[in-house]
Amino acid sequence: MMRRCIFRVSPKWKRCFGGSGTLPLSPKAQAMVHLEYEWSTHNYHPLPVVLERGKGVHVWDVDGKQYYDFLSAYSAVNQGHCHETILAAMVEQAQKLTLCSRAFHSNKLGEFSKFICDYFNMDRVLPMNTGIEACESAIKIARRWGYEKKNIPANQAKVIFVEGNFWGRSIAACSSSDDPDMYTNFGPFTPGFELIPYNDLPALEQALQDENVCAFMCEPIQGEAGVNVPDDGYLRGVRELTEKYNVLWIADEVQTGCGRTGKTLCVDWENVKPDMVTLGKAISGGLYPVSAVVGVEKCMDVLTPGTHGSTYGGNPLGTSIAISALTVLRDEGMIENAQTVGVYLRENLKTLQSKYSYITTVRGKGLLNAIIIDEQHHNSAWTICLELAKNGLLAKPTHDHIIRLAPPLTISKPQIDDCLERMDRAFATMQ
Numbered sequence: 193m194m195r196r197c198i199f200r201v202s203p204k205w206k207r208c209f210g211g212s213g214t215l216p217l218s219p220k221a222q223a224m225v226h227l228e229y230e231w232s233t234h235n236y237h238p239l240p241v242v243l244e245r246g247k248g249v250h251v252w253d254v255d256g257k258q259y260y261d262f263l264s265a266y267s268a269v270n271q272g273h274c275h276e277t278i279l280a281a282m283v284e285q286a287q288k289l290t291l292c293s294r295a296f297h298s299n300k301l302g303e304f305s306k307f308i309c310d311y312f313n314m315d316r317v318l319p320m321n322t323g324i325e326a327c328e329s330a331i332k333i334a335r336r337w338g339y340e341k342k343n344i345p346a347n348q349a350k351v352i353f354v355e356g357n358f359w360g361r362s363i364a365a366c367s368s369s370d371d372p373d374m375y376t377n378f379g380p381f382t383p384g385f386e387l388i389p390y391n392d393l394p395a396l397e398q399a400l401q402d403e404n405v406c407a408f409m410c411e412p413i414q415g416e417a418g419v420n421v422p423d424d425g426y427l428r429g430v431r432e433l434t435e436k437y438n439v440l441w442i443a444d445e446v447q448t449g450c451g452r453t454g455k456t457l458c459v460d461w462e463n464v465k466p467d468m469v470t471l472g473k474a475i476s477g478g479l480y481p482v483s484a485v486v487g488v489e490k491c492m493d494v495l496t497p498g499t500h501g502s503t504y505g506g507n508p509l510g511t512s513i514a515i516s517a518l519t520v521l522r523d524e525g526m527i528e529n530a531q532t533v534g535v536y537l538r539e540n541l542k543t544l545q546s547k548y549s550y551i552t553t554v555r556g557k558g559l560l561n562a563i564i565i566d567e568q569h570h571n572s573a574w575t576i577c578l579e580l581a582k583n584g585l586l587a588k589p590t591h592d593h594i595i596r597l598a599p600p601l602t603i604s605k606p607q608i609d610d611c612l613e614r615m616d617r618a619f620a621t622m623q
Contacts, residue, residue, distance in 0.1 A: 272600040278513060335384075351384060357410065454527065551619070579617075
């Protein structure tokens with residue numbers, strides 16, 4: 193029986209299908225968008241581009257147009273699209289064994305565990321699949337540590353988060369959010385979560401004086417909130433305060449880790465070591481969902497058989513891909529390139545900022561950067577991203593006045609120069 197197809201385009205989706213300030217779609221691309229809209233839930237608002245393939249820093253749409261990718265799948269593709277070495281590791285392992293669950297040992301999990309602990313200078317790893325699973329697992333570990341090691345009364349453990357945090361959209365993540373889109377009509381919420389301002393050490397110290405606090409969790413740089421970079425010394429202050437009050441520090445490096453900010457981890461900029469670090473996205477180079485919690489022995493060892501698990505977590509395919517992806521990141525100089533090219537990009541963006549008055553701020557670290565639009569031009573970020581796409585560069589707004597710029601860490605200075613020319617043409621249309 194054929195399903196009757198009735199297509200009604202919401203106001204946001206109408207931007208995809210013609211009119212001023214939109215991208216024209218070919219009949220081929222439009223048919224694909226219609227199909228997606230008809231059969232998928234409407235929980236995303238994609239830029240009206242239908243991508244078909246990618247290689248390195250570029251992606252191509254279904255009509256063959258080439259773009260620079262300045263989103264990198266929210267920093268999951270740090271190594272560039274379809275890196276041949278990672279792809280080869282994936283194919284090789286896929287022909288041997290992909291999944292056996294943790295009901296049995298595999299010949300890959302031990303190798304992966306030692307490799308990743310050495311890589312990030314930690315004692316233990318809990319392998320999972322997605323960033324949000326890693327973050328929820330770290331919170332679960334922290335609560336158990338709080339009861340068993342800090343002697344917090346049963347069911348009274350608290351975790352402190354910061355305003356503007358984003359680590360996913362599960363009920364627990366929604367429970368820690370101050371974004372109305374995250375929590376409206378999704379309650380009741382997970383108890384034991386409290387919010388304090390970001391980049392505010394006095395507020396953190398006050399919160400940590402509560403003896404029922406087991407952990408403080410934050411992003412070293414807030415990505416989804418608009419690439420908010422804290423003051424120098426904030427991360428060191430966090431480490432000192434959490435140690436002073438016997439509280440675990442969980443650094444959410446799902447987006448900022450794996451070289452994105454010009455160091456292996458963003459916390460490396462201040463030479464501090466959290467108790468746990470959550471990882472995801474680029475840990476597998478965008479080829480397969482892999483995530484992990486890496487941490488120190490004192491908290492990681494609270495997990496015992498039956499207290500936590502994942503059918504796919506630590507599977508032979510994912511672990512093989514992750515070893516290859518992290519090796520490539522290190523051995524091909526991508527982390528150092530992110531720092532060098534990131535400084536170059538920001539310097540030139542600030543030159544464009546002086547040319548276009550509606551750009552008020554350029555900020556970032558490494559190749560995680562953002563431009564901020566003034567209040568008069570709020571709600572213009574989407575239009576600017578459309579203009580960038582017309583000029584062969586793909587970026588995405590976060591909120592209505594911030595554009596995040598995060599290309600693969602393989603991008604070169606000559607390619608940055610090309611991209612800056614494209615940005616200049618796009619920005620000029622808004623002046």
